[in-house]
Amino acid sequence: MSKYEYLNKSFIYGQWTxxxxxxxxxxxNPYDNSVITQVRLATISQLQEAFKLAKEAQKSWAKTSAxxxxxxxxxxxxxxKENRDEIVSxxxxxxxxxxxxxxxxxxTAIADLEDAINMADEMEKVKEVGTTVDGKVNRIYRMPIGVISSISPFNFPMNLSTRTIGPALALGNSVVHKPDIQVGLTGGSILAKAFEEAGLPAGVFNVILTDISEIGDEMIINPIPGFVSFTGSTAVGRHVGELAGKNLKRVALExxxxxPLxxxxxxxxDRAVDAAIFGKFLHxxxxxxxxxxxxVHQTLxxxxxxxxxxxxKNLKYGDPRDPQTVIGPMINERQLExxxxxxxxxKEAGVIFALEGERIGNILTPYVIVNVDNSSKLAQTELFGPIALIIKADSDEHAIELANESESGLSSSIFTGDLQSGERLALQIDSGMTHVNDQPVNCQGNIPFGGTKGSGIxxxxxxxxIEELTVYKWVSIQTKYRDFPF
Known part of the structure; x- marks a missing residue:
């Protein structure tokens, strides 16, 4: 039994509730369906209380020094770091x-928090700008937004939470965070425990273990938070953006x-195959x-x-506790189905399988589907599973055109022997990130991570x-008497 299994409660105003x-x-556990722990869900009234307490706590937190x-x-x-092995388990x-x-x-979660540490200094930087009024001093301050509403998904729940939580706290905001309940320990409770041990004041960071049937859209429409951070599907993201817009809230939607690769x-x-295997079948x-x-260009x-x-075909599948396993279970039955x-x-559409996988318990072994039509429903769907689609391009120019034929634009990659040409073509792909001679799954804390088109805002x-989680405030000081025209 892990000590974290007992953290099966919400963390509200410094109390396990x-x-x-x-x-x-x-x-x-998605591998064998065994119960790790049971959570009694928080209600909408508890969430509303958490927002109120976070608002009060933020006032004092914003006054602390960097x-x-x-x-x-x-x-x-x-x-x-000290509890790494148990957390990884x-x-x-x-x-x-x-x-x-x-x-x-x-x-990556640790790197997110370490990057956030240095952000705290930004709140103490004051910029002076010029003026056309005699005797006026203009100063520009950076201010925290206040309360941040944070919603993270099931796939990488820890670091897709810390990339919002760390900066938000460093910049003087408080946070109410809802991880996907399927991964409530990894996405919320362990982080709450870390900040509890660190001595974070009560109410500055709160974790709500619940689901949508209990709280509805309260994480978005509650009047207290001024910013909503959401990582998830495009369909849900559109809903979040619509509600946030109606309530004049700022958002970050990944x-x-x-x-495309x-x-x-x-x-x-050979190098392209190695990269594509990793970039397709990771997690x-x-x-x-x-x-x-x-x-892939037709000649190759x-x-x-x-x-x-x-x-x-030769990727090892099975129990993810085995360090040699590459393909583990799908997160739940719905995703598997x-x-x-x-x-x-x-199959009904008559496509060709170069490799046909199978379901083994909650594991889906790799599928490789070839000669796929880029405009087909199959190619235009985010599959979120171990299913590889390989599309033939008539030319290099055609390959770039195919890459852009999508409503999404998050990440992408290009393999080429000409790095200069590869960088030029990378700029022609309409996505937030493009990697030359690498696969598209890349992330680091000092880059602008995000997408275009339907992949987010x-x-x-x-x-x-820092720009997302703060606002600017202009303070002017009139040091001389100002003579007004009337």
Missing amino acids: EGLSDRTYDIR VQRKVIIQKAVDYL VIIRETGGTHLKAYGEHS LGGND VVLSDADV QGQICMIANRII YQDFVSKFAEKA RALQAVNEA GRFGSPWI
């Missing part, structure tokens, strides 16, 4: 992630992707940046397909997230 709903939720905020965040980082059991995924997620005519096929394909469409197509399918439905629809990463 039992939910008041008459409903409970079993957090399960040094004080930095010390507390550093202590939370230290806690996560929970990530594996709760998300179904492999060792590689779990250790990577833990490391949404779905239909990310483009292999040009002069690419090294069973349950990543918004995953290579959803692999677009057969060679690429043959090598890719052979390598995919959704992936199988896409496969069945593809706003940017995470330093310093761009």
Whole structure:
């Protein structure tokens, strides 16, 4: 039994608080469906109270010095580092992630918080600007927004939470955070424990363990938070954006992707295959940046397909607790059935399978589908599973055109032997991020992480997230008597 299994309560105003709903939720291990812990869900009234308490706590937190905020965040980082192995074990059991995924997620979450530490200094920088009025001094201050509403998903719940929570706290905001209840420990409770141990004042960071049937749209429409951070599907993101807009709230929305990995005519096929295997099957394909469409120049197509399918066939699948496992379980039955439905629809449409996977318990082994029509429903769907689609391009120019034929624009990648040309073509792909001679699943804290088109609004990463989570205030001081015209 892990000590974190007992953190199955919401964390409100510094207290581990039992939910008041008459409903409970079993957090399960997606590999074998065993119950990790049971949560009594928080109610909408508890969420509303959390927002009120966060508002009060933020007033004092905003007055703390940058040094004080930095010390507390550093202590939370230290806690996560000191308890790494036990936290990683929970990530594996709760998300179904492999060792590689779990250790990577833990490391990225720590990096997010460490990047946030230095953001605290931005709040103490005051800029003076010129004036046309005699005797006036103009100063521009950066101010926290106030209360941040944070909503994170099931796939990488820890670092997709810390990338908002860390900067928000460093910049003087308070946070009410709702992780996906399926991964409530990884996405919320462990972080709450880290900040509790770090001595964060009560109410500055709150975690609500609940679901939409209990709270509805309260995370978005509650009048207290001035900013909503949401990571999830494009469909839900549109709903969040619509409600936030009606209530004049700022948002950062990191949404779905239909990310292309483009292999040009002069690419090294073996290296492209290696990258595409990783960029397609990491965490069973349950990543918004995953290579959803692999677009290959016709002269390399057969060679690429043959090598890719052979390598995919030999990926080890099974219990994610085994360090050698590459393909673990899907997060839940609904996601698994959704992936199988896409496969069945593809079969009915008569597409060709270079490799046909199978369901083994909650695991879906890799599928490789070839000669896919880029305009088909299959290619225009974010599959979020271990299903690789390989599309043939007539030319390099055609490959870039195919890459852009999507409503999404999160990440992308290009393989080429000409780096200068690759960088030029990267700018022609309409996505927030493009990687030359790499796969599309890349993330680091000092880049503007985010998408275009249906993949979202706003940017995470330093310093761009600072602009998202703060507002500017102009203060002028009239040092001389001003003679008014009337």
